[in-house]
Amino acid sequence: MSETIKEECGVFGIYGADPAETAHIIYSGLYTLQHRGQESCGIAVNQDRKVKFVKEQGQVKEVFSPMILGQLTGAMGIGHVRNAVSGTNSSVDAQPLVTRYRNGPLAIAHNGSLSNRKQLRAELEESGAFFQTSTDSEIILHMIMRARKNMVAGSLEEAVVSAMDKLRGAYSVLLMNASKLLAFRDPQGMRPLCLGRLNGAYVIASESCALDTAGAKFVRDIEPGEVLLIDGDGLRSIRTHCGKPSSLCIFEFIYTSRTDSIIDGQSVYNSRQEAGRILARSHPVEADLVIGVPDSGLDAARGYAAESGLPLGRGLVINRYVGRTFILPGQDKREAAVRIKINAMRAEVNGKRIVMVDDSIVRGTTIDQTVKLIKDAGATQVHLRIASPPFLYPCYFGTDVPSRDHLMAVNFSLEEIRKKTGADTIGYLPFDRVKGVAPDAAVGLCDACFSGKYPDEADDYMP
Amino acid sequence: MSETIKEECGVFGIYGADPAETAHIIYSGLYTLQHRGQESCGIAVNQDRKVKFVKEQGQVKEVFSPMILGQLTGAMGIGHVRNAVSGTNSSVDAQPLVTRYRNGPLAIAHNGSLSNRKQLRAELEESGAFFQTSTDSEIILHMIMRARKNMVAGSLEEAVVSAMDKLRGAYSVLLMNASKLLAFRDPQGMRPLCLGRLNGAYVIASESCALDTAGAKFVRDIEPGEVLLIDGDGLRSIRTHCGKPSSLCIFEFIYTSRTDSIIDGQSVYNSRQEAGRILARSHPVEADLVIGVPDSGLDAARGYAAESGLPLGRGLVINRYVGRTFILPGQDKREAAVRIKINAMRAEVNGKRIVMVDDSIVRGTTIDQTVKLIKDAGATQVHLRIASPPFLYPCYFGTDVPSRDHLMAVNFSLEEIRKKTGADTIGYLPFDRVKGVAPDAAVGLCDACFSGKYPDEADDYMP
Amino acid sequence: MSETIKEECGVFGIYGADPAETAHIIYSGLYTLQHRGQESCGIAVNQDRKVKFVKEQGQVKEVFSPMILGQLTGAMGIGHVRNAVSGTNSSVDAQPLVTRYRNGPLAIAHNGSLSNRKQLRAELEESGAFFQTSTDSEIILHMIMRARKNMVAGSLEEAVVSAMDKLRGAYSVLLMNASKLLAFRDPQGMRPLCLGRLNGAYVIASESCALDTAGAKFVRDIEPGEVLLIDGDGLRSIRTHCGKPSSLCIFEFIYTSRTDSIIDGQSVYNSRQEAGRILARSHPVEADLVIGVPDSGLDAARGYAAESGLPLGRGLVINRYVGRTFILPGQDKREAAVRIKINAMRAEVNGKRIVMVDDSIVRGTTIDQTVKLIKDAGATQVHLRIASPPFLYPCYFGTDVPSRDHLMAVNFSLEEIRKKTGADTIGYLPFDRVKGVAPDAAVGLCDACFSGKYPDEADDYMP
């Protein structure tokens, strides 16, 4: 029921598995990364220098049947889930992007967003390139090909390293040709990417939870700037681009990643509880019960309750049958739509002063309805606590957030927001404590959505 | 992740609404009752003595589009959700059953199961009837028509009262003809049924949560044995069959109903927490953390934690994208399938002694995998606590439970079950305390699934 | 491209086939009868006293997959194709109607229309019956059950014979219980029904072309009024209702039946050619070329050409990819829609005086466009010849014709029709020669649509 911020992608790859199992393992991985993208998905596998692939609009469960998985045999493969702006043409943007080049098949899957996309496309077009998709993947491929052409006798991984000189912004990429699998992450490490081991095979995933469900053991995160190469000779790394200041997206902890993932050393679950604890210390209130807005506010509520000593309750019940595309027909049905999705637990909240914790407010379009549900069910007070600072700046690195015009905290004062939500008091996580939510993180954090301080030059950012 | 016991049906009706709103309100009600049946659903509305209806296999979100709802205009209507044994012919069994009789259209929707179904069908067939469905609704209609024929100048409600003399078992029924809506509940009140008010209209639903989401106010439960009549003159009750010993299905509290419903005076949420408290007292254990198996074990875990003083944690994460028909292709994939559906929270359980609470064990097919997940994530001990007594006897009253052969508690001793689940200790809710889970219930309770003491004669129960 | 008059049904049954082949043979039969109904279809098979069935909205090719056919095993079975008035509820009217009665399963499929349907339903409802469909099949079943109940120890076939005393109008019925297959045809023989032999099995079909494609040999037509019984003892007939004046629908020859069928002794192909010959004699014209409107006017054009001595050409080409539900989006697209469906052959008609033959004019909504196409392609004159008399009266016996208000010949004079169509001359088949189109028919003919002389009492005909 939290407002959705669509993360644009998740990737999953495997090298060295039983050819009959590869697609099934990728399938389980993509299923687990489904929260990173629900619009389209795809799997490409490589067998005997031939790539077979299926990609389509729809969720993993809709696109892949047992029959289809059974046909996708191959000892290595990559997969992708994606959120796309809906439109008539979006199906061509589904990934992996599967192409042929001089040395045979080449498939790519990518999470993130290039911040110099506009400029790179213009340069490439000027030199005779044409583009069939609007994906960054196609830009990256062109840059790799161009790098390769300029080298005397370069390998694919050398071309990648060279192309990375020109790429700016966020990219966690899987690239597969006939004989090897490459995984590389932008030098700032803005999007997560990790490595696991499944029996003899190597597994790469956007989040560690996908390693778990694939049955793999977590090995380590791919370093910011690292190019990882897996082929018949095993695993090697090129670290030419490593060692720069890193800036992992802090929203991965607040909202994007699954709570059971551990990203660059930091448990997402612990991070959210910590945000709740910080919030309890900075915005205490006299109340009877702490509740979380399911599902993304539940962990922070747990932390708030623990720190404040208040009991933790279950104040809201989600209807688990409501689909992704739920629309209530008719005009003026916003209230009715919210009631179908979520209901207040009268037996829990009636007559009580409630602390209601949510992860963030972006557009702020449904939070008032949720407060109203709690009050209609008999709560005497509702104290709204938001486990992140006010969301003030757009993101150009792969998180689909609205333009500033639609950001609630841009347009209204704190008191106005409180009134609009109908809450008795409101409290945001203080900005100066936000990096405290990821105390175990081994990398730097990007908090541009709260601070406006982007980790890269901003002059060519694209809307 | 708990093993599913399919409740066979949910009903929802409305009288006196804006004709353009009726179907939308029923839609929101059925959406909220979806947990009572996911195989098929239907809505029938009545306008100017004509009944329009749509019923089909599929969930509410699949069957009803805005366009379809827009066509279903009428000032009264009834709806139904249903679980059916899958098979080629099951679509004819979707409800409401819409028929024509002497006085025009007649539509019926029913939750429950007649225990003398076999005998009634045989008698009716002997007298020339033929059956187009395998539903109890069709039997009930025949019985009402027969009763009516034998009366000199009887009304529909009188025929219903007369037919109830012959019907045995569980039935909560909505019946609609051209001018009135009837709601009746079997004299034992085995399945729930309640009344609400939505502005000027009357609303009837299987559970109170559906009143909430429709925006209606709860008025009262339909009494066991009551025949409620709603027409142009308002609301009347016939209580000829009231006043007998009642026996509401206790499983409605343990598993079937939604946690935010209040049934015959008892909050389901409170009931489940109470079960957890009883369990904590009867089966205490030295441990570090209590977790519930989502979603149905979460409330009992809350009660266990509160009573035991142990902290309550989030030990398992559900993949919310997994669909109803999730099947993992290939052999020997049971473990992989469980991992896609559910993952253990390593950050929470690692190194701890865990109390894991689930609502019940019926077949016992997945609980071992869940225990294994927790242990693989580092738990040093898992103490399994089940918030209901051992499930020992089949149900003939509308809950789709397996035959005794498949009931785990029938086939194995407590110690064998513990070993099979892989738990370090196991504890069931003591049978002699089971009725304590619904201290506020205004009716008697049926615990036949635990005791074998059926509330009706057992000689003609059907398999 | 001729205006469609929807025949409401076709039936096909088989007894004594290899259980694995039964559904496949019915499938081929229904595929061949698809022109008699495209809205829904169904197959019911009987094995070991159990009936399995699949019926759904859609054409045969849409409803039946190899997998479904593979599941429908049984040594006897019946099938049905149907045109239904479209609407939200029509799926419940799909046939065969599968029911259970005292002696087990009972399935029925029917072609035709009862003329006393209204009265029979009223009587049955008065005596306590209720109806779940709007099919005549359900009425017929009730009448059979009622007849059966009144007999001391009657068989199903005796009950059928008795029920036929009360049924009026058109019905060609297949009825199957656990052990036998019955086929019966109304005493006037208004709809066709014939018997064939396929190796050891008996086959019944609405038209002989379905016997051909099933690989069966035509044996004979079912007589008007005959009740044919097929069971383990072979074939028997009850002819109690035979011998009355018969009145087979003449439109079966003009439009409804497939040209390769032979019905009650009369080849449909020959009949249509004969209509063309009569037309050539009654409405000769000086011209250069005869063309037929495909597909239903082609045979009559052939006859016209042969009789007149004029050459026969191919003046119009149909787009075979245009689907049943072809709709051209946008306003004022009638002309564009016709052009997509049909195109004139400029190389054939340019500069010529054309005789254009069609089978009938009912609503007259597209014939003007067709004339225009021919003229636009260079024809100097178009002489329209209609191979049936003016269509003046509605049909109550199973042909879905519009009410009189929409019949072109009711609303306009011959000269007005000529002008509206844009033809230079127009000529209909003279009414006094219409029975000459079926010189080989062994039965009488109903020409009520042209004459208004209905073969049965008209006082209770239903709209």
Place this chain on the structure above:
Amino acid sequence: MSETIKEECGVFGIYGADPAETAHIIYSGLYTLQHRGQESCGIAVNQDRKVKFVKEQGQVKEVFSPMILGQLTGAMGIGHVRNAVSGTNSSVDAQPLVTRYRNGPLAIAHNGSLSNRKQLRAELEESGAFFQTSTDSEIILHMIMRARKNMVAGSLEEAVVSAMDKLRGAYSVLLMNASKLLAFRDPQGMRPLCLGRLNGAYVIASESCALDTAGAKFVRDIEPGEVLLIDGDGLRSIRTHCGKPSSLCIFEFIYTSRTDSIIDGQSVYNSRQEAGRILARSHPVEADLVIGVPDSGLDAARGYAAESGLPLGRGLVINRYVGRTFILPGQDKREAAVRIKINAMRAEVNGKRIVMVDDSIVRGTTIDQTVKLIKDAGATQVHLRIASPPFLYPCYFGTDVPSRDHLMAVNFSLEEIRKKTGADTIGYLPFDRVKGVAPDAAVGLCDACFSGKYPDEADDYMP
């Protein structure tokens, strides 16, 4: 029922129409070209320098709904129908191929097949290109971009002319950028392409029948080698590549094109009748009736009858409901499948000596069944006449014919073929008269499938 030879594509474009009508006109054009490709189709329209497009697997009627057409607004657009080898990945090959280049959007649709495809791809890959599809369109685009890059200040049309220096084989192409529509045809004119006028707009189509149904007037054929440019200044031609010996595919007349098309001056209908006449002169026979195998043998049968003086009859009836993907489940069902698709007209052929005319024999997999049907219906003799010479060589120019191994005439002598078909006599169109079938054609003809004399160098033909 004739064996299918899949033509690989059809194209349709329009410039200067009402933006709201463009997609509807292309839709009607593609519907009419559906016989040239049924696997996938697409439409791309251009408005304000933005291209919107929809392309998918399926027939025109399946892919385009009124809603979709309503969204595709733009004053110019191109469309495509295609046959593709089925496979998991073929959807990416659907056309038009829509890309972006330096000057904005660029869309291409193509019919034909490059004979030096292999070599061009290799060269392009060597220079750093990668390919996302397996279409010739993508190769052509790369060649145009490369040509453009090498020019100082060239226009798109100049780049096309330059690229044509390198392209070999068959190509009829539509190319659209933000401001202009180009149509170009290979110098040999192997595939048809014609120009029409629809009010103020220009229309380009693979066949003239698509101009008819779009309501356009035929203007002229695009010349072999011509590059036609349509933009705001009207129509211009570049004829640099014109004037070489031309070789239009003769199979366009025999089978591929629709009978109502006129291609390079030759009516397809007349051509087929002429083939029948030649056949009657070269292979006369004493018989009672001439029939054609529907649909592609009907016109030739008409010519045979006219020339021989024998009557023309309707010996075979097609089931118009049989879908494109008709498969009869089960083993050994070939005979049953043929019977469902086609039936013999007993009333016409019984007791007669039949001349049966078909357009061609390629694989020869069903002709024996058709002969058998006629004989089973009582024909005393069947004289098979084939309206083209023996099919002996594969085609590399856009007609999907099997390898030589599967060509009947390669593997068997004339007498063997006669025996296999079950015919009493057999006669092919004499090879030395084949060019006589298109006496009005203004271009040369390719008869390589009969002669093996390919119009281009054969050393790099691809399988």
